[in-house]
Amino acid sequence: MRSGxxxxxxxxxxxxxxxxxxxxxxxxxxxxxxxxGEHRGWxxxxxxxxxxxxxxxxxGIVGRNGSGKTTLLRLLAGVMYxxxxxxxxxxxxxxxxxxxxxxxxxxxxxxxxxxxxxxxGLKRKEIARRFDEIVGFAELEDAIRRQVKFYSTGMQLxxxxxxxxxxxxDILLVDEVLAAGDAAFQQKCLExxxxxxxxxxxxxxxxxxxxxxxxxxxxxMWLRDGVIAAAGPVRDAVxxxxxxxxxxxxxxxxxxxxxxxxxxxxxxxxxxNGNGCRTEEPVEIRAIVESPEGREGTLFVGVSEGxxxxxxxxxxxxxxxNGHIEARCRIPHLPLPRGRFYVxxxxxxxNGQDLLPWQxxxxxxxxxxxxxxxxxxxxxxxxxxMTTAWDVGSR
Amino acid sequence: xxxxxSIPDSPPPELRFRRRISVLESVxxxxxxxxxxxxxxxxxxxxxxxxxFLGFAWAIIPPLIFMVVLSVFVQHAVTIPTGGVPYPxxxxxxxVPWNFFSSAVAAGGTSIVTSLDVMxxxxxxxxxFPISTIMSNGVDALISxxxxxxxxxxxxxxxxxTTVWVPLLFVIxxxxxxxxxxxxxxxxxxxxxxxxxxxxxxxxxxxxxxILYGMDQVPPHLRLIYCLVNPLAPVIDGYRRVVIFGLNPxxxxxxxxxxxxxxxxxxxxxxxxxxxxxxxxxx
Numbered sequence: 227m228r229s230g231x232x233x234x235x236x237x238x239x240x241x242x243x244x245x246x247x248x249x250x251x252x253x254x255x256x257x258x259x260x261x262x263g264e265h266r267g268w269x270x271x272x273x274x275x276x277x278x279x280x281x282x283x284x285x286g287i288v289g290r291n292g293s294g295k296t297t298l299l300r301l302l303a304g305v306m307y308x309x310x311x312x313x314x315x316x317x318x319x320x321x322x323x324x325x326x327x328x329x330x331x332x333x334x335x336x337x338x339x340x341x342x343x344x345x346x347g348l349k350r351k352e353i354a355r356r357f358d359e360i361v362g363f364a365e366l367e368d369a370i371r372r373q374v375k376f377y378s379t380g381m382q383l384x385x386x387x388x389x390x391x392x393x394x395x396d397i398l399l400v401d402e403v404l405a406a407g408d409a410a411f412q413q414k415c416l417e418x419x420x421x422x423x424x425x426x427x428x429x430x431x432x433x434x435x436x437x438x439x440x441x442x443x444x445x446x447m448w449l450r451d452g453v454i455a456a457a458g459p460v461r462d463a464v465x466x467x468x469x470x471x472x473x474x475x476x477x478x479x480x481x482x483x484x485x486x487x488x489x490x491x492x493x494x495x496x497x498x499n500g501n502g503c504r505t506e507e508p509v510e511i512r513a514i515v516e517s518p519e520g521r522e523g524t525l526f527v528g529v530s531e532g533x534x535x536x537x538x539x540x541x542x543x544x545x546x547x548n549g550h551i552e553a554r555c556r557i558p559h560l561p562l563p564r565g566r567f568y569v570x571x572x573x574x575x576x577n578g579q580d581l582l583p584w585q586x587x588x589x590x591x592x593x594x595x596x597x598x599x600x601x602x603x604x605x606x607x608x609x610x611x612m613t614t615a616w617d618v619g620s621r
Numbered sequence: 622x623x624x625x626x627s628i629p630d631s632p633p634p635e636l637r638f639r640r641r642i643s644v645l646e647s648v649x650x651x652x653x654x655x656x657x658x659x660x661x662x663x664x665x666x667x668x669x670x671x672x673x674f675l676g677f678a679w680a681i682i683p684p685l686i687f688m689v690v691l692s693v694f695v696q697h698a699v700t701i702p703t704g705g706v707p708y709p710x711x712x713x714x715x716x717v718p719w720n721f722f723s724s725a726v727a728a729g730g731t732s733i734v735t736s737l738d739v740m741x742x743x744x745x746x747x748x749x750f751p752i753s754t755i756m757s758n759g760v761d762a763l764i765s766x767x768x769x770x771x772x773x774x775x776x777x778x779x780x781x782x783t784t785v786w787v788p789l790l791f792v793i794x795x796x797x798x799x800x801x802x803x804x805x806x807x808x809x810x811x812x813x814x815x816x817x818x819x820x821x822x823x824x825x826x827x828x829x830x831x832i833l834y835g836m837d838q839v840p841p842h843l844r845l846i847y848c849l850v851n852p853l854a855p856v857i858d859g860y861r862r863v864v865i866f867g868l869n870p871x872x873x874x875x876x877x878x879x880x881x882x883x884x885x886x887x888x889x890x891x892x893x894x895x896x897x898x899x900x901x902x903x904x
Contacts, residue, residue: 238632241902250812274628304744306901307640310632321743330661330739332668337660344656345745453628 228426230317230396232279232302237311239297239452243267271297272452275311281396284429284602286443286460288436288467294452295432299323299401302430317396317428318346322386331375335366335385338374343393356392363414364388383407387415397428416442420603436464441605461599465565472532472566472589486582488517488546488573495569495590505594506613509560513553513571515582517546523581525553528570529562534584536570537562537608544573546581563597563611566590642894650746657745661753666760680764683724684716691716691833701834706865710772714864715832715857717769718791721762722798722853723823729754729802730819733810733900740900747897751802755795781867790859790870793879797852800885807896810903826851831858836871844874852878852885 272294279285287295300306301313303321330338339360343353361370364384374382384407390398398419407415419442423429433439439446439460446463448456448470456466491514497503511527525544528536540555572584597609651658670677688709695701696708703711732750733740740747773780809815829851831839836858839847848855855874862868 236632236636238636238638250814253812270631274632300741300901305741307898308638310636310638312638319744323742330664332664333660337664341657341660342743345654345743347653 228281228317228396228428230279230281230426230428231315232277232397232428232430233312233314234275234277234298234302235312235314237272237275237298237301237308237313238270239272239294239301239306240268240270240309243269270452272301272308272449275449275452275454277447277454277457279397279428279430281317281426281428282423283445284423284431284443285445285447286439286464287430287432287447287449288434288439288464289449289455290471293449295449296323296401297452298449299399299430299432302397303399315397318348318394319397319399320346320390320393320395321399322390323399323401332373334373335361335364335370335377338385339370339389339393342389346393346395348393353393356394360388360392363392363418380407380411384411387418391415391418391422395422395427397430398422399430401432402434416603416605423602435605436468437607438605440464441600442603444602468531469566472568486573486580487519487521488515488523488582490514490571490582490587491516491550493569493571493587495588503560503562503590503592505563505592505611506559506561509557511540511555511557511569513587514550515544515546515553515573516550517548517581519546519548521546521575521581523573523575526572526574526584527555528584530568530570531565531609532568534570534586537567537610546573559613560592561610561612562592562594563609564592564594565597565609567592640898642891644890647746647748647890647894651748651752654746654749658749658753658756661749662756665753665757669757669761677764680761681768684713684720684765685768687716687720688713695833702837703835704866707776710776710778710865711835711861712833713769713772714861715830717762717765718794718857718860719827719830719832719853720765721758722794723826724761725755725758725798726801726805726823727819728758729798730805730809731816732802733806734813734816737810737900737903747900748803748893751799751806755798755802759795778865780864783863783867783869786863786870787860790856790863790875793875793882794853794856796879796886797856797882800882800887800889803886803889803893807893807900810900811896826853830854831861835861836874845877848874848878849881852881854878 275294275298277285287298289295297306299321300323301308302315303319303323304315305323330341333341336357339357340350340353343356344350361367364381364387366381366385366388369377369381374385377385387400387407390400400419416438419429419431429443431439431442443460445458446456446460446467447454448463448467450470455470456463493511493513495503495509495511498508503509513525513527515525523544523546524541526539526541528534528539530536538561540557542553542555544551544553566589568589569587570584571582571587572580573582575581595611597611600606669679691712692709701708701711729751732754733747736750739745740750772778805815805819809819827833830853836844836854855871855878859870859875862870
């Protein structure tokens with residue numbers, strides 16, 4: 227049985243607010259200001275963070291940049307110490323932080339594997355037994371005797387993940403890294419991680435890729451300004467985070483409204499009979515476009531979960547003329563689950579020039595069933611909802 | 622929202638994290654990291670001797686050049702009593718250990734700063750970096766002993782039997798070096814400009830240690846204080862006494878200096894461990 231346990235008990239961590247040079251004369255200057263009774267600034271990176279993880283738990287940590295995710299991971303890895311509170315880990319630790327694969331750039335891949343193994347307390351023989359597996363997984367057969375500093379980013383990532391995940395850790399800490407690998411390797415990593423978690427490894431995953439977090443972890447934790455703003459089942463925690471990001475970014479999206487030759491006068495999304503939108507029911511998107519003069523172009527309408535990368539895009543040729551024209555698009559069966567979605571629009575000329583730059587136009591809510599869940603370790607690309615009719619029986 | 626607002630501005634004082642520093646645990650940690658120490662050690666040796674043009678010669682050249690300079694210029698300007706021993710031999714025997722000390726301090730002092738990146742990836746005991754640096758500089762010192770052998774041949778000199786004391790002197794030197802390097806390497810993280818002060822300290826040390834001259838040049842009533850302030854003095858002079866003059870070490874000076882060296886090591890280790898807690902916060 228695995229023994230990977232994590233206890234973080236009311237952890238606080240702070241950094242100097244003045245990200246300063248560390249020179250003697252700066253230090254003297256600081257002493258002087260302190261002498262004069264001025265307070266030297268600290269910012270809190272983590273405040274009162276508590277959680278526990280038991281063998282087989284998988285926790286995904288989400289949050290904006292600078293919300294303390296990596297700091298928390300570093301504290302867990304034992305690289306940093308908290309200012310207050312307690313961090314306790316039991317079990318062998320595998321870490322992959324900052325996609326810095328391998329421990330030391332001057333050492334070869336092979337040396338790094340052995341050293342990392344010996345540092346987590348494995349005997350040479352035990353490492354040797356796993357060595358081929360690691361090298362095979364990382365696809366580094368030709369490069370393993372080369373210094374890590376000569377590796378490409380992808381090679382470093384592969385070595386780092388393979389070493390962290392194959393040295394049989396009880397706890398696996400992974401930070402933001404998988405996004406850097408190619409799709410095939412990502413899938414391999416996800417599968418490997420899932421196997422490990424099934425076998426009882428405790429898994430902590432930090433990422434901005436919410437879909438990966440939802441796919442990989444059973445529990446989620448949202449860090450906001452160093453505080454746990456939500457924790458619980460991964461979909462709930464991530465959904466709360468997503469909602470917050472959306473409301474937070476609403477005003478930012480306003481700023482994204484850029485001007486082009488054409489202008490969107492009105493854009494709305496309506497369900498059947500002018501009511502709200504429902505999953506699998508018809509929807510109509512209506513756009514009124516104003517143009518100063520006659521132009522040929524294509525209208526693109528994208529629906530996204532917030533960011534400019536859409537879930538799907540619709541398009542239609544458009545002959546603009548001076549004045550308003552109206553474009554209506556009917557979608558007979560809306561393939562979206564319950565949630566809030568955003569409509570982005572853009573109009574582009576024949577040669578690709580912006581008549582109306584790609585920009586958010588409006589948002590709409592969909593009511594209906596929750597998205598079908600995915601098995602753990604499987605990351606979905608887009609939240610497309612299908613209505614299904616199942617027929618299961620013995621024959 | 623309410624979750625966040627209910628959290629106080631700073632943690633209650635009783636929650637403050639105090640790191641318990643246990644020597645035993647640190648040593649156990651270091652033992653577990655031995656493979657890493659050796660890999661770093663091997664890597665720096667290989668880098669130095671494989672890629673550098675003159676290879677192993679680089680270990681011998683610095684003390685050799687110094688010896689020549691001293692023999693040609695200093696010895697002609699002021700006559701330094703050597704007890705009848707040729708000056709090149711007299712100075713080289715002290716230059717080899719001095720060179721070990723100065724290069725270990727120079728490289729070891731910056732060993733943490735240059736490895737901060739590595740330390741942020743995964744937990745390794747931080748002492749690993751200064752220690753492996755000292756080890757690879759130690760190898761340099763051993764190689765430069767070859768130069769001493771050549772001098773023995775040139776001057777048809779046979780090392781005296783009291784040379785058996787050399788390992789003891791070496792151990793004291795290592796203890797002192799470790800202490801100094803622990804202190805410096807940790808301080809340099811916080812005070813980067815200390816790096817420049819370091820080479821100054823080393824230069825002063827060259828003259829504040831009996832390298833160009835013998836201990837007999839120091840007035841007798843000041844010798845004990847001299848050796849307490851600079852525990853390396855009786856060690857370096859000791860090498861000369863045991864190898865060249867066939868005398869036992871001057872115990873009345875060496876033992877206090879050894880005690881001082883141990884004090885430095887204990888102090889250095891404590892300072893290092895205390896400051897180490899914040900290394901990652903600065904990187």
